[in-house]
Structure formats: structure tokens, C-alpha cells
Amino acid sequence: MRTFRILFFKELKAYFLSPFGWLICAFAALMQGLLLSTAMKGFLDTPRTESLVFATFQAPTFWFYFLFLFPVLTMRLFSEESRSGTLEGLLTAPVKTWHVVLSKFCAAYATFLILLIPAFVHFKLFTLLTEVPPPFNTGELVGVFVILALMGALFTAFGCLASCFTSSQIIAGIVCIGILLIHFLLGLVTFFYGDKIPAASFFSFISSSEHLATYSRGLIDSRPLVYYLVMTGFILFLTHHLLDYRRWKK
Amino acid sequence: MIEIVNLSKHYGRHHAVDEISFEVQRGDIVGFLGPNGAGKTTTLRMLTGYLPPTSGAARIAGLDIFRESLEVRKKIGYMPENVPLYVEMRVKEYLRFRGALRGLSGTRLRTRLGEVMETCGLSHVRRKMIKTLSKGYRQRVGLADALIHEPELLILDEPTNGLDPNQIRAIRKLIQDLGKEHTILLSTHILSEVEMTCNKVVIIDEGKVRAADSPSNLVSSMRRAGRVTMELKIAPEVGESILPTIEHVTKVTSELLQDGWTRFSVFVAPNTDTRIRLAALAAEKGWPLRSLSRRNANLEEVFVELTRKD
Numbered sequence: 001m002r003t004f005r006i007l008f009f010k011e012l013k014a015y016f017l018s019p020f021g022w023l024i025c026a027f028a029a030l031m032q033g034l035l036l037s038t039a040m041k042g043f044l045d046t047p048r049t050e051s052l053v054f055a056t057f058q059a060p061t062f063w064f065y066f067l068f069l070f071p072v073l074t075m076r077l078f079s080e081e082s083r084s085g086t087l088e089g090l091l092t093a094p095v096k097t098w099h100v101v102l103s104k105f106c107a108a109y110a111t112f113l114i115l116l117i118p119a120f121v122h123f124k125l126f127t128l129l130t131e132v133p134p135p136f137n138t139g140e141l142v143g144v145f146v147i148l149a150l151m152g153a154l155f156t157a158f159g160c161l162a163s164c165f166t167s168s169q170i171i172a173g174i175v176c177i178g179i180l181l182i183h184f185l186l187g188l189v190t191f192f193y194g195d196k197i198p199a200a201s202f203f204s205f206i207s208s209s210e211h212l213a214t215y216s217r218g219l220i221d222s223r224p225l226v227y228y229l230v231m232t233g234f235i236l237f238l239t240h241h242l243l244d245y246r247r248w249k250k
Numbered sequence: 251m252i253e254i255v256n257l258s259k260h261y262g263r264h265h266a267v268d269e270i271s272f273e274v275q276r277g278d279i280v281g282f283l284g285p286n287g288a289g290k291t292t293t294l295r296m297l298t299g300y301l302p303p304t305s306g307a308a309r310i311a312g313l314d315i316f317r318e319s320l321e322v323r324k325k326i327g328y329m330p331e332n333v334p335l336y337v338e339m340r341v342k343e344y345l346r347f348r349g350a351l352r353g354l355s356g357t358r359l360r361t362r363l364g365e366v367m368e369t370c371g372l373s374h375v376r377r378k379m380i381k382t383l384s385k386g387y388r389q390r391v392g393l394a395d396a397l398i399h400e401p402e403l404l405i406l407d408e409p410t411n412g413l414d415p416n417q418i419r420a421i422r423k424l425i426q427d428l429g430k431e432h433t434i435l436l437s438t439h440i441l442s443e444v445e446m447t448c449n450k451v452v453i454i455d456e457g458k459v460r461a462a463d464s465p466s467n468l469v470s471s472m473r474r475a476g477r478v479t480m481e482l483k484i485a486p487e488v489g490e491s492i493l494p495t496i497e498h499v500t501k502v503t504s505e506l507l508q509d510g511w512t513r514f515s516v517f518v519a520p521n522t523d524t525r526i527r528l529a530a531l532a533a534e535k536g537w538p539l540r541s542l543s544r545r546n547a548n549l550e551e552v553f554v555e556l557t558r559k560d
Contacts, residue, residue: 002353003351006347006350006351007351010347014338018338084334084337085330085332085334086334086335086336088295088300088330088334089328089330089334089335089348089395091299091300092298092299092300092323092326092328092330093323093348093351093352094320094321094323094324094352094353095351096320247301247302248301248302
């Protein structure tokens with residue numbers, strides 16, 4: 001546990017003791033602000049039955065920036081260490097492979113959770129700054145942050161896996177965004193082809209956009225919860241073995 | 251300290267390390283020699299637990315490197331080739347991180363940090379970022395990193411690679427000092443370094459151990475005797491026709507010097523000394539003789555003899 005803690009804080013420092021972490025934080029805050037203000041404009045133009053939270057996160061632009069956060073956060077994790085050779089120093093210290101994998105994942109995930117803070121603050125500011133009663137309730141706000149945190153865990157794990165494949169950061173980033181896009185588009189299959197096709201229930205089961213829609217209505221469904229947690233565990237398991245395998249093969 | 255038994259590493263069909271066996275006693279400074287691609291780094295990586303062996307076994311301080319890898323790693327200080335470091339960290343920060351990773355904490359970590367920075371001459375750069383340091387200083391950071399947890403065994407992969415002569419001397423001195431308290435296994439190309447610092451040499455080539463002994467034993471057992479050089483005041487043809495008649499002489503070449511003397515290079519069979527007979531011959535024939543010497547083999551010749559491809 002001590003080893004994990006040391007590695008975790010080292011990784012976390014790498015994010016926030018350089019401009020990198022702050023830049024991506026600013027980018028996330030900016031995009032979140034744009035989404036919120038677009039949703040608010042929409043409310044101004046036409047009366048709507050959904051809440052402001054739902055409208056903010058239903059905009060297609062949300063996915064554009066959200067999916068791009070993960071390659072940026074994770075591409076460096078393993079590929080940089082394997083390129084510069086520091087992985088050798090790390091794995092010849094009395095450290096278990098899972099310490100390394102879990103500490104890197106947790107540091108990237110913690111950074112992702114920090115990126116969510118501005119979005120949360122925006123909604124709080126809305127209540128504080130406008131005199132109108134908030135056009136959303138606590139359940140919806142909690143729901144949306146729960147699902148964002150869950151999706152973030154799986155997507156960060158995908159990023160770790162991609163970073164393990166190669167010693168080039170760029171390729172790791174491209175592989176990561178590729179995996180995320182495929183995962184996202186598989187969730188849209190029922191949207192394009194209707195729910196009469198075979199395996200429609202499978203596609204809607206893994207559909208991140210449907211999960212987001214459900215949770216941002218304030219419905220805490222246990223199926224996505226289990227799906228994201230189990231998948232995160234599985235992908236990290238693969239990452240652990242890939243890291244060892246690359247060493248064995250080399 | 252180290253016992254290696256039939257250790258192998260295969261990459262597909264390529265046998266990078268092929269059933270090597272040797273032992274290192276506690277307190278030895280062992281030079282691990284071999285041409286490029288001989289399998290030195292692969293062997294060291296297997297010993298440090300970075301690469302798993304294909305077959306065979308090795309024990310360090312009585313612990314199996316594969317089954318008790320974590321315990322073994324605690325006993326080893328390893329400096330990889332090219333010294334990979336986290337360049338965006340500061341020297342002291344890096345060493346503190348590495349020390350903590352090896353299980354040091356509190357006062358002990360602080361004392362050890364001070365000690366290794368002092369030993370490796372890093373005190374005045376401790377607040378500098380590693381990326382701003384020169385190669386020599388990075389090498390020292392790597393060495394400090396390997397030393398911080400007071401390991402029983404130091405494994406250094408080409409510790410003087412790419413350093414200037416002054417830095418090489420400094421590192422060599424450091425290794426000699428460290429050898430008083432640690433067992434050291436170091437790989438290198440620089441043979442003079444091995445002759446000066448090591449009390450045992452292991453030479454490997456194409457994944458196989460070619461020799462494992464002390465440098466002086468290797469040199470004397472090799473005594474190719476090689477070549478006797480003598481300078482006589484006679485015509486080259488005379489010498490070339492008469493000298494080969496002496497026992498053990500295999501070949502004679504000559505070179506006319508500017509002052510009228512001739513230098514003969516007399517090649518003789520291994521492990522023989524023909525100097526007395528050559529001197530007697532010169533006296534018998536009445537040839538003026540002004541120099542007669544045998545070149546002693548050095549480690550470099552041993553190395554070349556053991557690893558040459560022709």
C-alpha cells in the first residue's frame with residue numbers, strides 16, 4: 001500500500017507540477033462553460049420540458065470534448081516510460097506490476113475527477129448568480145456526475161491499455177481515441193438502425209449516450225454501474241498482463 | 251552472492267543467452283565483458299528481474315531470482331545502460347522518490363539521501379532538474395539511485411559509457427571505493443578499466459561464457475607468448491634464414507631500421523620462452539645484439555582471442 005501511495009503521488013505530481021494538468025483543466029472548464037451557456041440560450045429561445053442538466057449534456061458537442069480528454073490524460077502513462085527506459089528502473093525496484101498499473105490509473109482518474117469540478121461549480125454558480133429557481137433538481141445533478149465518474153473510470157482504463165501497447169505517445173493517443181470512438185459508436189447502433197435488429201439490447205446496454213441520458217434524468221440505474229465497474233476492472237487486468245507480456249516477449 | 255546455473259534467454263530462434271553458468275563470491279568486483287550483442291545486458295536484466303529467463307536458474311544471496319523476485323530486488327542496486335531517469339524531476343526529489351520506493355522512510359531516508367549525494371558528488375546540484383544535467387552527472391544520479399538503499403549487490407551496466415576521461419576516472423575511483431563494502435557486477439567494453447578495478451572477469455560471447463577467472467590468471471594462462479622482438483646488426487635475409495631453425499620459432503619477420511640495425515619479430519609457440527636460446531645464438535654467431543624482449547599479453551589480447559570471429 002505504501003508503494004502504491006508513493007507511485008500514485010509521483011504520477012499525480014507529474015500532472016499538476018507542470019502546465020499540462022492546468023491547461024487541460026482550463027480546456028475542460030471552457031468547454032463545459034460553452035455547453036452550459038448554449039443550453040441556457042436554448043432555454044431562452046424555446047420553452048423545454050427537460051432540465052438544464054439534461055439539455056447541457058445532451059448536446060452532441062459534449063462527446064467531442066469529453067472523449068478527447070482521455071487520450072490526452074493517459075497517452076503518456078506507459079509509453080513515455082517505455083520510450084525513455086525508466087520502466088526498467090521502475091520494474092527492477094521492489095514494486096509489483098499491479099502497483100504500477102493501479103497507481104497510474106488512479107492518478108489519471110483522479111485528474112479526470114478534478115476536471116469535473118468546474119462543471120459542478122458552473123451549476124452551483126447558476127443557482128447563486130441568477131435569481132430564478134434552478135431549472136434542475138439535485139437528483140439530476142448527482143446522477144449526471146455519477147455517470148460521468150463511471151464512464152471516466154472505464155475510458156481512463158482504455159487509455160491505460162492503449163498506452164501500454166506502444167512506446168510512442170502519439171500512437172497511444174490515436175489507439176485510445178479509436179477504442180473510445182468505437183465504443184461510443186457501438187452505443188449509437190440502435191439510434192441509427194432502430195431497436196428491431198438482432199442484439200439491439202446489447203448495443204443499448206453498452207450505449208454511453210443512453211446511460212448519460214438516463215442518469216441525467218436523475219435515474220440511478222444499477223446496470224450501467226455494474227457494467228462500468230466490471231469493465232474497468234477487466235481492462236486494467238488486461239493492461240497488467242500486457243505490460244508483463246511486453247517485457248516477456250522483448 | 252550470485253550463482254547462475256544454465257541460465258538461458260531465447261527470443262524465438264535467437265539465443266541471446268545460451269546456458270551460461272558462473273558464480274560471484276561476496277565482496278568480489280566482477281567485470282562482465284563481451285562484444286556488443288553478446289548478451290551482457292540481457293543477463294543483467296534477468297538477474298535484476300526485469301526479464302524472465304527462458305530456462306535455467308539463478309540465485310542472489312540464496313534467493314531465487316524468479317520466485318523471490320521482490321526480495322531479490324531489495325538486495326540489488328541496479329544501474330541500467332544509458333541510465334534512464336525521470337528528467338523532469340530534481341535530483342534530490344528523484345533520489346527521495348527512489349529511496350522511498352525501496353522502503354526507506356523518515357530519518358533513515360534523509361540520512362541516506364545526504365550520504366549518497368555526498369558519495370557521488372551531487373550535493374551542489376541537488377536542486378537542479380535532471381534534464382539540465384550533463385551526461386556525467388546523470389550517471390552519478392543513476393549510481394546514487396542504485397546505492398541509496400545500501401544494497402548487498404551492485405549491478406552496473408556500462409557505468410562509464412559516454413563519459414570523458416576525467417569522469418571515467420572519478421567513477422572508477424568510486425567503484426573501487428564501493429567495492430570495499432559491496433559486491434559489484436559491472437559490464438563494460440573498456441578493458442583497462444576491468445584490469446584496474448576488478449578481481450574477477452567473466453567474458454561472454456554469443457550468449458556463452460568463454461572465460462571466468464581473475465584477470466591475472468587469464469592473462470598468464472593465455473600467455474600466447476606471442477612475439478619476441480630483437481634488434482641485431484645483421485642483414486635481414488641472414489636473420490630470416492637462420493632464426494627459424496631454432497626450436498619453437500614459428501615465423502620471423504624483419505624490419506630494417508634507419509640506423510643500420512634490423513628489428514626481428516620472432517613468433518614463437520605458446521607457453522615457451524625462447525629468449526635464452528635466441529641470445530645464445532646471437533653470441534655464438536657473434537651478431538651485435540642491443541635489445542631482446544617479449545611482449546606480455548594483456549587482457550585486451552585475451553579478450554580478442556576469445557571473442558574474435560575468424
